[in-house]
Amino acid sequence: MIKYCIPTSFDDRLIDKVIELNSISNNKICEFYGSTKEILTGSGRPSKILQDVSIAKLKKHVKNCHNNEIRFNFLLNGACMGGEEFNKVYLKKIIDFVSILYDSKVDILTISNPYLVTVIKNKFPKLNICLSIIAGVGNMQEIKIYEGMGINRIVLDANINRAFELLKSIRKQTNIKLEVLANNPCLLKCPFRRYHPEIDSHISIKEREIPPFPSIMCKNIRLNNFEEIIKSPWIRPFDAHRYTELGIDYIKLSGRGKNTEWIINLARHYLEEKDGANFYQFIEKNSWNFFHEKNKKLENLEISIPFLPNDFLDFFVRKNFDCDIQCKICGYCKRIAEQYVKVNNQKTREKYLKYIDAFIKKVSNPI
Numbered sequence: 001m002i003k004y005c006i007p008t009s010f011d012d013r014l015i016d017k018v019i020e021l022n023s024i025s026n027n028k029i030c031e032f033y034g035s036t037k038e039i040l041t042g043s044g045r046p047s048k049i050l051q052d053v054s055i056a057k058l059k060k061h062v063k064n065c066h067n068n069e070i071r072f073n074f075l076l077n078g079a080c081m082g083g084e085e086f087n088k089v090y091l092k093k094i095i096d097f098v099s100i101l102y103d104s105k106v107d108i109l110t111i112s113n114p115y116l117v118t119v120i121k122n123k124f125p126k127l128n129i130c131l132s133i134i135a136g137v138g139n140m141q142e143i144k145i146y147e148g149m150g151i152n153r154i155v156l157d158a159n160i161n162r163a164f165e166l167l168k169s170i171r172k173q174t175n176i177k178l179e180v181l182a183n184n185p186c187l188l189k190c191p192f193r194r195y196h197p198e199i200d201s202h203i204s205i206k207e208r209e210i211p212p213f214p215s216i217m218c219k220n221i222r223l224n225n226f227e228e229i230i231k232s233p234w235i236r237p238f239d240a241h242r243y244t245e246l247g248i249d250y251i252k253l254s255g256r257g258k259n260t261e262w263i264i265n266l267a268r269h270y271l272e273e274k275d276g277a278n279f280y281q282f283i284e285k286n287s288w289n290f291f292h293e294k295n296k297k298l299e300n301l302e303i304s305i306p307f308l309p310n311d312f313l314d315f316f317v318r319k320n321f322d323c324d325i326q327c328k329i330c331g332y333c334k335r336i337a338e339q340y341v342k343v344n345n346q347k348t349r350e351k352y353l354k355y356i357d358a359f360i361k362k363v364s365n366p367i
Helices: 012-023 055-067 088-103 114-123 140-148 164-173 195-205 213-224 227-231 237-246 260-272 289-294 314-318 323-330 332-340 346-364
Strands: 003-007 028-034 071-076 108-111 128-131 153-155 177-181 250-252
Touching: 003 260, 012 028, 012 055, 012 260, 028 250, 028 260, 055 071, 071 088, 088 114, 108 114, 114 128, 140 164, 164 237, 195 213, 213 227, 213 346, 227 332, 237 250, 237 260, 289 346, 323 332
Parallel strands: 003 028, 003 250, 028 071, 071 108, 108 128, 128 153, 153 177, 177 250
Antiparallel strands: none
């Protein structure tokens, strides 16, 4: 059985639908995760896309989850607080907020800051802590250290999602709960993977508008080179069972900020382990709409993977070389991209590339 953790919209309709989906599936959604709009630790998403949820609504939602055998995971996973975690007054406010979460019967906290891990574990020894994917943990050296700090679960670095021998080795060497993120569109070994969550942390502590520079750079690279879309370490619904068979305990599905209907559709696809007409919609998450909203003259752009062979992932399971070393001479992802990645209109793609290029130039020359 595959156990999924999904984002919540704090809508009770989501709980009702998940109960229905769980009742007809061999797999199970076992956990919701989410956070309030602005939090002192920051979060992995900018606050402008998150709901403004009151503590009263949070408590009611958590209780409803528990009444239906669904755990709740609250995210305190900001990558950077500008050193405020060492300000005693600021830290006291964080601890007071965690006390509220603890009293609300939240089952687990997801944290990326190692200092907060130690502080919260000392104050709340019975509270389970999950190490966020933002911490970027993907080897046994790091896992053993965090295990010694009292971490109960780790969301592994997505960059090792297709490193099956490494995943097998990690599973054999630790009893800690392991989780992987399935529908992440980020570039493999993205050079902005540290900077991007740091920005999101600051604009989730206090909402403000800033140019989405790392996100735009990432989109530009993917749109210029479809090979990068295939190299990206997403996991399609059809292949999710492989990770459970390896001993991975949970599969996380991203989509915070999306509405209830979108999350239900996402959950259904993964529970059924089917790709559907276009599984990639749940990975890209309509992110090109950003440019359409900024410039209404641009037509809608759709990047899709309507079909992939069932044995797509077998190549990574069987491979006996290191992608970091031999990517250029391999060519597998390039061949797959040329054959299976589609765009709704090539001229529209070119217009977007020109618009993105102008956007990057403007942002890069602000003064």
